[in-house]
Amino acid sequence: MGRFLADNFPPNSPAEDWVAAWSEINSRPGTDAPNHGMALWSGPQVVGAYPAIYSTRVINGRTERFCNLAVWCVAPGFRSGSIRMLNALLAQDGYHFTDLSPTPAVQQLNLRLGFRYLDPRSQLTVNLPWPTPPRRVQVSSDPDEIARVLTGEPLRYYQDHVRCRWARHAVIVTDDTACYVQWRFERRKNLRWFAAIQYASDPGLFRAGLRQLSRHLAFRHRALFTVVDDHVAGGAITPSVAISGPPRRMFKSATLGPDDIDYLYSEITAAP
Structure with missing residues (x-):
């Protein structure tokens, strides 16, 4: 599948990158x-290839299994067989399904198959050297510090994703609380200056520490802007501007709701 995606799916990433994307997270x-x-x-x-990423999570005290439907690519002349791959994935019992980057055509198909949309709103903020009170909120990207301050499920999420080469990691820390933040660089209009936030373990602390995180991303990583979905941030961030036409995210579950879904263990954290 790696060679097929390298030859047929933009942005023409090498086959070894595609292989690494699935093996690093699924293994x-x-x-x-x-x-x-x-x-x-x-x-x-x-x-044709339809890679998937699997995870087992604890949601509301229950162990739940997830299957993330990643990039869906079929060579011209064989598109009539596309649905067979999707049906085979959805036929797996006991899984909740996420599709976090579906094309408009796939969205319409997903709706017919029982998928629902997540909150589509997304915000952008400029990363400025905001003045911050000393020692009130600290931000770090140091791997040793991240592993030291995280506990429980956020620590496991960090450990599971630390080998994903496109994922970046940070923590926002107060005296007694830590928020694990996962992000990656994102190109917009061919500019690689955008830090796209994929996960925040404590949305309230994320919003409270956004200025410190913004300052950190600007100075340490040269990211001029931060982009985050309201679904990830737990609401709107300030100051910010709304982004028009953000990606639509979808999920399919008989028992879980939108608040139980996040972007971890997916192609947007693991793939090229």
Whole structure:
């Protein structure tokens, strides 16, 4: 599948990058991934790929299994077989499904299959050298510091994603609380100056410490802007401007609601 995606899916990432994206996240300790997704074959040749990322999470005190539907790519001339890969993934019992970067056409298909949308609102803020009170809120990207201050599930999330080469990590820390933040650089209008926030373990602390995080991203990582979905931040951030036409995120579950879904263990944290 890695070679097929390298040859057919933008932005023309090397095959080894695609292989690493799935193996690094699906092969982490404790993972019970049944596969790396589905492939469509024509004789000995792969003509379609639908990679998947699996995770087991504790939601509201219950152990839940997730399957993230990642990039869906089929060679011209074989598109009639596309749905077979999707049906095979959705036929797996006991999983909640996420599709976090569906195209408009896939969104319409997903709606017919019972998927629902997450909150589509997204905000952008300029990373400025905000004056901050000393020692009230601290931000760090140091791996040793992150591992020291995190506990419980946020620590496990960090450890599970630390080998994902496109994911970046930080913590916002107060005297007795730490918020794990996962982000990655995102290109907009061919400019690689945007820090896209993918996860915040404590949305309230994330919003309270946004100025310190913004300052950190500007000075330490040369990110001029921060982009975050309201779904990740737990509400609107200030100061900010709304982004028009943000990506639509979707999920399918018989028992979980939108507040139970996040972007971890997905193609937007693991893929090129």
